[in-house]
Amino acid sequence: MPTVQLAGAAASTNGGPQTPVIEIHDLRRTYGEGESVVQALAGVDLRMMPGEFLAIMGASGSGKSTMMNILGLLDEPDGGSYYLDGDDVSHLRGRDLALIRNRKIGFVFQSFNLISTMTALANVELPMAYAGVARRERQERAELALSMVGLAERAKHFPSQLSGGQQQRVAVARSLVNAPALILADEPTGNLDSKATSDVLDVFAEINAQGRTVVLITHEDDVAARANRVVTMKDGRLIADSAVATTAAMTTPYAAVDSPLAATLQSYADPNLAALAGGDGGAIAGSNAGDLAQTEVI
Numbered sequence: 322m323p324t325v326q327l328a329g330a331a332a333s334t335n336g337g338p339q340t341p342v343i344e345i346h347d348l349r350r351t352y353g354e355g356e357s358v359v360q361a362l363a364g365v366d367l368r369m370m371p372g373e374f375l376a377i378m379g380a381s382g383s384g385k386s387t388m389m390n391i392l393g394l395l396d397e398p399d400g401g402s403y404y405l406d407g408d409d410v411s412h413l414r415g416r417d418l419a420l421i422r423n424r425k426i427g428f429v430f431q432s433f434n435l436i437s438t439m440t441a442l443a444n445v446e447l448p449m450a451y452a453g454v455a456r457r458e459r460q461e462r463a464e465l466a467l468s469m470v471g472l473a474e475r476a477k478h479f480p481s482q483l484s485g486g487q488q489q490r491v492a493v494a495r496s497l498v499n500a501p502a503l504i505l506a507d508e509p510t511g512n513l514d515s516k517a518t519s520d521v522l523d524v525f526a527e528i529n530a531q532g533r534t535v536v537l538i539t540h541e542d543d544v545a546a547r548a549n550r551v552v553t554m555k556d557g558r559l560i561a562d563s564a565v566a567t568t569a570a571m572t573t574p575y576a577a578v579d580s581p582l583a584a585t586l587q588s589y590a591d592p593n594l595a596a597l598a599g600g601d602g603g604a605i606a607g608s609n610a611g612d613l614a615q616t617e618v619i
């Protein structure tokens with residue numbers, strides 16, 4: 322798969338404290354009323370720093386998608402706070418919400434959610450069209466994003482002319498084009514065979530190695546093993562977090578932590594992908610998996 326770097330991948334940090342991409346406290350979400358009430362989220366705390374690759378695991382019904390929908394500003398919590406990239410987004414409404422979602426979050430779904438009547442290229446351009454990016458730049462950025470997922474040759478194909486793994490890689494390219502602070506993926510490999518799963522996970526590893534922050538829901542241990550942090554949910558709560566042992570380090574300026582990701586951590590903040598093809602850093606795929614702290618029950 323060709324290696325194409327994302328915007329500002331080699332951006333240097335100033336050594337100051339980093340803003341968490343996600344900071345949620347006591348997050349709650351209830352469905353239904355009376356006898357049939359379900360506490361889908363029963364008070365969740367989570368802090369994620371730029372450049373982390375988090376896998377969320379847990380049994381069916383444990384609250385993973387509910388959490389993802391709230392993180393993605395597709396659903397509102399009943400209680401608790403949510404700061405996304407430093408901004409309080411718990412109470413955003415309407416256009417403000419749509420704007421932040423479009424600029425700061427990229428989504429990848431289990432069922433790809435590509436528009437069947439549009440080519441791969443047009444699908445990837447779509448979030449930029451909503452963001453008001455000019456046509457020519459849109460096309461350039463979409464082509465680069467498709468190269469990054471190894472599909473430059475398939476730009477003119479329609480979804481029905483692509484394999485499942487290729488469709489999902491188009492969806493990953495689409496999630497990247499607005500240079501979001503956060504990429505959210507709900508069981509992105511759930512409909513894929515093992516070869517396609519591996520290809521899609523390689524793409525996630527690559528974009529994470531370039532400094533992007535990724536949250537991925539999965540039921541599969543081998544998928545979660547590709548992340549550098551794993552949290553487990555049960556009955557609407559986080560019951561385990563593999564990063565617990567490293568949280569002390571995370572409260573120090575992140576750039577001060579001796580991490581190969583440190584040099585790339587600000588790239589997500591780049592408001593456009595004009596430099597999608599530029600930069601010479603970030604060739605560190607796989608190096609972020611080495612430092613796994615032991616999972617502790619919390």
Ligand SMILES: Nc1ncnc2c1ncn2[C@@H]1O[C@H](COP(=O)(O)OP(=O)(O)OP(=O)(O)O)[C@@H](O)[C@H]1O
Pocket residue numbers: 352353359360361379380381382383384385386387388
């Ligand atoms: N719209 C809804 N109305 C009522 N209850 C809901 C709704 N959405 C989710 N729930 C309930 O909230 C709980 C958490 O659901 P959620 O979809 O977050 O689970 P999940 O961990 O993503 O499960 P899965 O692994 O099966 O996708 C479940 O008990 C579910 O039945």
Ligand SMILES: [Mg+2]
Pocket residue numbers: 385386387
């Ligand atoms: Mg789910």
